[in-house]
Amino acid sequence: MLDWNDLRYFLAVARTGSTLAAGKSLGVSQTTAARRVAALEAAAGVTLFERRQAGYVLTAVGEALRERAEAVEAAAHRFAEDAGSHGREASGTVRLTMQEIHAVTIMAPILRDLREAHPTIRIELDTSEQVRDLEAGEADIALRCAGRPSGSGLVGRRVADEPWTVYCSRDYAARHGTPRRARDMIDHVIIGGGGKGVWRIYRAWLEQHGLADSVAIHHDSATGLLSAVRSGMGLATLPCFVADTDPELIRCVPIPKEVERGVWLLTHERSRHIPRVRVVLDFLGERLTQLARRQAQAGTGMAPGSIMPASAVQDQSGSS
Structure with missing residues (x-):
C-alpha cells in the first residue's frame, strides 16, 4: 500500500540527485531516504530512479510522475495553510442581524453559549426592523423569516x-379560559399589531373572523405582542418557534397544516468561508436546528430544514 509520506522522499531525491543530500534536507539518514524511495517503488510497481555511481537519475516513468507528486505536495501545503488560517482567523467581529423578538428570546442563550465556546469572536447584534443588505456588506449573517428564497448571491x-x-398566558387562561377556535375569541381581549408586515396579515385574519373590534391595544412590534401576552392582558398571534419555548404561554388555535414561511440563517456567498463567519454560521445552525427538532418531537409542528442557495429573500415580516 502506498504511503503518501514517501512522496516527500521521492521529491527530495529527485531534486538533489542523491539519497545523502535528500536525507540531510529532510533531517534523516541516507539509509532512511534510500529505504523510503525503494518502498515507494515497490508499492507503485515501477522504477523511479536509475542508481548510478554519480547518484540517482529519474527514469522516464519517474519524470512523468514527478509532476503528480509535486501537485500532491502543493495540495498538502495549501491544506496546511488553510487549516492554519482557520485556526488563526476564527476571531474578530461578526455582524448578526435579526428581529428583536428572536434576539431577546431563543437567541439570547444561544449567543451566550457561542461566547463561551468562541471567546475571540465578537458579535455585533442588529435588531433593526430594516432588512439589511448582505450583498452590500451591511451584515455578515441574518436570521430572517421569509417564504421561498430566490435569486443569487x-x-x-x-x-x-x-x-x-x-x-395566551397561563394566568389569562386560568382567569378567562382558553379559546380553541377563532369564533370562541369574540369575548376575549385581543392584542393587535406586530409590525407592518405581521399586522397586515394578522388584521386580515381578525377581520375574516369578525374579531377586529375586539382589539384592545396595538403594539408596533412582535416583541410588544409577546410582552403583552406574557403579562396576561389578552390573546395575540405569535411566532410558534418563539412562543412554544415559553412555558408560561399556551397555544389556543391550531397552526395551519401548510406552512410556507420558514426561519432562515443566511449569509452572502463571499462571506461563507471566512473563518469567523463560518464558525458562527455552524454554531447557530446546529443550535437552531436542535431547537426545531425538540419542538417537532414535542408535537409543536416545527421542523428543521436543509441547506440550499438563496438570495433576495422576500421578507414579509420586516425581519432583518
Whole structure:
C-alpha cells in the first residue's frame, strides 16, 4: 500500500540527485531516504530512479510522475495553510442581524453559549426592523423569516418552519379560559399589531373572523405582542418557534397544516468561508436546528430544514 509520506522522499531525491543530500534536507539518514524511495517503488510497481555511481537519475516513468507528486505536495501545503488560517482567523467581529423578538428570546442563550465556546469572536447584534443588505456588506449573517428564497448571491439554511398562531398566558387562561377556535375569541381581549408586515396579515385574519373590534391595544412590534401576552392582558398571534419555548404561554388555535414561511440563517456567498463567519454560521445552525427538532418531537409542528442557495429573500415580516 502506498504511503503518501514517501512522496516527500521521492521529491527530495529527485531534486538533489542523491539519497545523502535528500536525507540531510529532510533531517534523516541516507539509509532512511534510500529505504523510503525503494518502498515507494515497490508499492507503485515501477522504477523511479536509475542508481548510478554519480547518484540517482529519474527514469522516464519517474519524470512523468514527478509532476503528480509535486501537485500532491502543493495540495498538502495549501491544506496546511488553510487549516492554519482557520485556526488563526476564527476571531474578530461578526455582524448578526435579526428581529428583536428572536434576539431577546431563543437567541439570547444561544449567543451566550457561542461566547463561551468562541471567546475571540465578537458579535455585533442588529435588531433593526430594516432588512439589511448582505450583498452590500451591511451584515455578515441574518436570521430572517421569509417564504421561498430566490435569486443569487445568498446561501442559507432553513432551520425551521415559521407558522404563527394565537397564544395566551397561563394566568389569562386560568382567569378567562382558553379559546380553541377563532369564533370562541369574540369575548376575549385581543392584542393587535406586530409590525407592518405581521399586522397586515394578522388584521386580515381578525377581520375574516369578525374579531377586529375586539382589539384592545396595538403594539408596533412582535416583541410588544409577546410582552403583552406574557403579562396576561389578552390573546395575540405569535411566532410558534418563539412562543412554544415559553412555558408560561399556551397555544389556543391550531397552526395551519401548510406552512410556507420558514426561519432562515443566511449569509452572502463571499462571506461563507471566512473563518469567523463560518464558525458562527455552524454554531447557530446546529443550535437552531436542535431547537426545531425538540419542538417537532414535542408535537409543536416545527421542523428543521436543509441547506440550499438563496438570495433576495422576500421578507414579509420586516425581519432583518
